[in-house]
Amino acid sequence: MRGWLIPPPKESTKSSEDFVNEREAKVRGLIKNGYLKSPRIESALLKVPREIFIPDPYRDYAYQEIPLPLPGERATISCPHSYPLFYEPLGLDKGHRFLEIGSGSGYGAAIAREVVGREGLVVSVEIDPVTFEFAKRNIERAGYDDILVVNGDGGLGYPDMSPYDRIAITAACREIPPPLIDQLKTWGRLITPIHKGPNQKLVLIEKEVDGIESYTICDVLYVSLRGEYGV
Numbered sequence: 001m002r003g004w005l006i007p008p009p010k011e012s013t014k015s016s017e018d019f020v021n022e023r024e025a026k027v028r029g030l031i032k033n034g035y036l037k038s039p040r041i042e043s044a045l046l047k048v049p050r051e052i053f054i055p056d057p058y059r060d061y062a063y064q065e066i067p068l069p070l071p072g073e074r075a076t077i078s079c080p081h082s083y084p085l086f087y088e089p090l091g092l093d094k095g096h097r098f099l100e101i102g103s104g105s106g107y108g109a110a111i112a113r114e115v116v117g118r119e120g121l122v123v124s125v126e127i128d129p130v131t132f133e134f135a136k137r138n139i140e141r142a143g144y145d146d147i148l149v150v151n152g153d154g155g156l157g158y159p160d161m162s163p164y165d166r167i168a169i170t171a172a173c174r175e176i177p178p179p180l181i182d183q184l185k186t187w188g189r190l191i192t193p194i195h196k197g198p199n200q201k202l203v204l205i206e207k208e209v210d211g212i213e214s215y216t217i218c219d220v221l222y223v224s225l226r227g228e229y230g231v
């Protein structure tokens, strides 16, 4: 059977100091095993308290390499290494206009906002209304007032703020939804898990003047995309 084992829910016993220590240790580990390279992504991971994006009963597991359940249907916060896994090949950087499909906890959007800075833009689209409310509340609680969180089908993108320099789809699709390619700038990059038979591959594409260059990175395991271009 393929899947993740979810640890048992329990009351949180860790202090904010415990979480700071765990966060710093996690970042050191991600550098050591090669996932994390760029200083801006490192600073973002050190700054954003992942534990406040996680429902109380799972908070103590915040820095473990497991996805944890979120309110809504089939939503999970991805494991900690997933964020550099996506954002390093994407080359996410200061000033980028970034679109995330699948807000989940809101953590990925917060990390992206730290990387792109005030001069950039973060738009995050979530299809599930319950998960959307959860993400929005977490993002506000974390102190961000300039991340646009939208309740809708991210397969359709968010044309109002397009074009984007970078797009991350954090759910697995059969093929990249065409509206997302349309909303990507030329020389822009998009990263997404794609179903390939019984497996999923993390795929990076770059939009060129006369076509698309595609690179396969590794095997991954994500919840499937819903909506018009859903699986």
Ligand code: SAH
Residues within 6 Å of the ligand: 072, 073, 074, 075, 076, 077, 078, 101, 102, 103, 104, 105, 106, 107, 108, 109, 125, 126, 127, 128, 131, 152, 153, 154, 155, 170, 171, 223, 224, 225, 226, 227, 228, 230
């Ligand atoms: N990026 C998130 C993890 C997302 S899990 C984080 O950092 O926590 C995948 C999310 O994609 C789920 O919340 C799911 O509801 C959402 N999703 C699935 N299909 C979608 C679609 N078509 N549009 C927007 N969100 C979608």
